[in-house]
Amino acid sequence: MLRAQYATRGPRPADVIEAVEFTPAPLVEGQALLQVLAAPINPSDVLTLTGEYGMLPPLPAIGGNEGVGKVVELGPNTTGPAVGTTVLLPVGVGTWATHVVADAKKLVPLPGNADPVQLSMLTVNPPTAFLMLRDFVTLAPGDWVIQNGANSAVGGYLNQLAKLKGYRTVSVVRRESAIASVEAADVVIVDGPDLHKRVAAATGKAKIRLGIDCVAGAATDRLASCLAEGGTLVNYGRMSGEVCHVSPGSFVFKDLTLRGFWLVLWFRKATPQEQTAVFGEIAQLVATGKLSARVQATFDVREIKAAVALAASGERAGKVVIVPKV
Amino acid sequence: MLRAQYATRGPRPADVIEAVEFTPAPLVEGQALLQVLAAPINPSDVLTLTGEYGMLPPLPAIGGNEGVGKVVELGPNTTGPAVGTTVLLPVGVGTWATHVVADAKKLVPLPGNADPVQLSMLTVNPPTAFLMLRDFVTLAPGDWVIQNGANSAVGGYLNQLAKLKGYRTVSVVRRESAIASVEAADVVIVDGPDLHKRVAAATGKAKIRLGIDCVAGAATDRLASCLAEGGTLVNYGRMSGEVCHVSPGSFVFKDLTLRGFWLVLWFRKATPQEQTAVFGEIAQLVATGKLSARVQATFDVREIKAAVALAASGERAGKVVIVPKV
Numbered sequence: 001m002l003r004a005q006y007a008t009r010g011p012r013p014a015d016v017i018e019a020v021e022f023t024p025a026p027l028v029e030g031q032a033l034l035q036v037l038a039a040p041i042n043p044s045d046v047l048t049l050t051g052e053y054g055m056l057p058p059l060p061a062i063g064g065n066e067g068v069g070k071v072v073e074l075g076p077n078t079t080g081p082a083v084g085t086t087v088l089l090p091v092g093v094g095t096w097a098t099h100v101v102a103d104a105k106k107l108v109p110l111p112g113n114a115d116p117v118q119l120s121m122l123t124v125n126p127p128t129a130f131l132m133l134r135d136f137v138t139l140a141p142g143d144w145v146i147q148n149g150a151n152s153a154v155g156g157y158l159n160q161l162a163k164l165k166g167y168r169t170v171s172v173v174r175r176e177s178a179i180a181s182v183e184a185a186d187v188v189i190v191d192g193p194d195l196h197k198r199v200a201a202a203t204g205k206a207k208i209r210l211g212i213d214c215v216a217g218a219a220t221d222r223l224a225s226c227l228a229e230g231g232t233l234v235n236y237g238r239m240s241g242e243v244c245h246v247s248p249g250s251f252v253f254k255d256l257t258l259r260g261f262w263l264v265l266w267f268r269k270a271t272p273q274e275q276t277a278v279f280g281e282i283a284q285l286v287a288t289g290k291l292s293a294r295v296q297a298t299f300d301v302r303e304i305k306a307a308v309a310l311a312a313s314g315e316r317a318g319k320v321v322i323v324p325k326v
Numbered sequence: 327m328l329r330a331q332y333a334t335r336g337p338r339p340a341d342v343i344e345a346v347e348f349t350p351a352p353l354v355e356g357q358a359l360l361q362v363l364a365a366p367i368n369p370s371d372v373l374t375l376t377g378e379y380g381m382l383p384p385l386p387a388i389g390g391n392e393g394v395g396k397v398v399e400l401g402p403n404t405t406g407p408a409v410g411t412t413v414l415l416p417v418g419v420g421t422w423a424t425h426v427v428a429d430a431k432k433l434v435p436l437p438g439n440a441d442p443v444q445l446s447m448l449t450v451n452p453p454t455a456f457l458m459l460r461d462f463v464t465l466a467p468g469d470w471v472i473q474n475g476a477n478s479a480v481g482g483y484l485n486q487l488a489k490l491k492g493y494r495t496v497s498v499v500r501r502e503s504a505i506a507s508v509e510a511a512d513v514v515i516v517d518g519p520d521l522h523k524r525v526a527a528a529t530g531k532a533k534i535r536l537g538i539d540c541v542a543g544a545a546t547d548r549l550a551s552c553l554a555e556g557g558t559l560v561n562y563g564r565m566s567g568e569v570c571h572v573s574p575g576s577f578v579f580k581d582l583t584l585r586g587f588w589l590v591l592w593f594r595k596a597t598p599q600e601q602t603a604v605f606g607e608i609a610q611l612v613a614t615g616k617l618s619a620r621v622q623a624t625f626d627v628r629e630i631k632a633a634v635a636l637a638a639s640g641e642r643a644g645k646v647v648i649v650p651k652v
Binding site: 054055216221235236237238243244245246247248249250251252253254255256257258259260261262265 | 570591
């Protein structure tokens with residue numbers, strides 16, 4: 001059995017993580033041994049390796065926050081999904097591994113006939129898109145939403161969810177070459193000067209009340225300049241590596257609200273019923289193929305260094321997913 | 327009769343404005359002629375002269391947005407406050423003048439025995455402080471509020487209002503020499519690195535849920551770093567001349583909300599009843615001396631260039647007020 005482990009953090013994720021052999025201790029009551037089928041590398045995983053994330057596990061740690069697996073063995077006197085069942089792995093167990101041991105009570109059964117790679121990305125990016133679209137501004141069918149970094153996985157999920165709800169979307173990307181990677185958008189525009197004028201022209205001067213920013217830096221203010229008076233800008237990332245810039249011209253004179261979104265805080269505050277409702281809806285959409293993310297490449301656990309290096313690079317056109325070889 | 331007029335806008339306010347003689351047309355029904363007793367120069371007036379404000383009057387224009395006057399004459403068949411009454415001048419009439427003509431219906435009588443210089447500052451800064459303290463976070467006696475640029479007139483009003491409500495205040499200033507100009511604060515601290523640590527030490531690690539920023543730039547983020555999870559940061563100015571910087575570390579991971587406040591939008595949205603309630607409370611406090619602003623210097627209308635130059639400089643210890651000589 002193999003897992004991707006790191007004992008230090010640093011600016012080059014590939015330098016700090018490596019695949020190591022391990023043998024799990026015999027299962028005790030309440031535990032399950034799972035074979036990992038797929039586990040993605042998210043931007044938050046990269047920031048965890050560099051030490052820039054808002055919550056860092058004690059070291060040494062196993063990489064990977066989400067994924068799907070198959071039940072291989074249940075501990076003594078343990079009830080849980082039957083051996084062979086495909087399940088969602090609990091958040092934070094260290095999923096970049098061939099096998100993980102987890103609390104059997106926390107395993108959520110998934111349809112066995114759906115694509116495990118798509119299912120493996122269910123816990124982090126789709127609810128981020130879902131909640132940002134639902135919890136900040138009350139939208140009606142026909143309303144517009146604008147986002148930057150729209151070729152990201154969250155960006156694709158957000159556009160797909162918006163389309164399912166009947167909203168219209170403007171997708172802003174940072175380079176011409178990213179246009180082809182944007183999914184399901186009504187309007188795609190390359191970021192730059194006069195963004196608000198080009199957006200106004202492309203949408204017929206629509207009053208856009210919700211903006212979603214994962215780039216930060218001056219891009220935050222350009223997105224803010226596209227919003228209508230009283231609108232809300234939600235930031236959830238900093239792909240530019242910079243802090244958000246917001247000019248008073250945008251948010252004082254136009255009464256904009258700037259919010260941050262972090263799924264971790266939602267998990268802390270949402271009741272189990274709320275969480276089940278959200279994940280039930282998302283799991284259904286993913287399992288039926290209505291919600292999906294592009295995959296750039298899959299890697300074995302052995303190839304973890306190449307996998308995190310690709311995930312950390314800006315020139316991807318899809319997600320990097322660990323698919324352990326058996 | 328004299329008034330301060332400008333026909334162009336530019337980076338040096340003193341270069342574009344000048345005192346000119348004028349003779350008002352004979353009053354028509356509904357109008358009143360007022361002798362101006364006092365009219366302050368606010369930061370928003372300076373930004374109006376430089377062209378950086380969110381709302382700009384057509385040119386040529388008379389400077390000055392607020393002030394108090396005395397009724398000199400009423401138009402034919404006009405009812406209004408009797409000749410000799412001290413009144414609040416309507417917003418935006420161009421108050422840096424020896425006399426103004428105004429709509430008699432819009433004149434609000436004021437106590438004749440209160441200081442006209444203090445009354446003249448009633449319309450802009452006190453409601454800004456009052457509403458920022460009231461409308462964004464529900465505070466209880468004992469709660470803390472933090473603000474920067476706290477030696478400003480709004481800063482002083484905010485501290486005085488907070489004290490009246492039983493809130494505790496942290497006042498952040500940009501230079502040692504400004505400490506002496508801060509009014510009514512519980513804690514005064516000079517801005518700089520580790521601000522959040524020094525604030526935590528000075529307040530016994532108080533959970534501060536409301537921050538008020540008029541400096542912008544990196545100062546916005548330093549103020550944000552002092553707020554508790556779920557807190558709100560309200561920006562209403564940019565004394566640094568920079569855009570606001572906010573790091574995801576502050577507002578994504580801590581779930582902060584960043585809002586802008588602009589009194590002009592409140593005037594547009596608040597009902598007459600709401601406006602009367604707010605100004606009734608403030609006028610009472612100013613007239614009885616419970617709410618006041620420091621005055622750095624007073625100038626005649628003739629000295630308008632020197633007055634706006636001083637108002638635009640960073641090294642003031644109080645407000646600049648036009649007090650026309652008669």
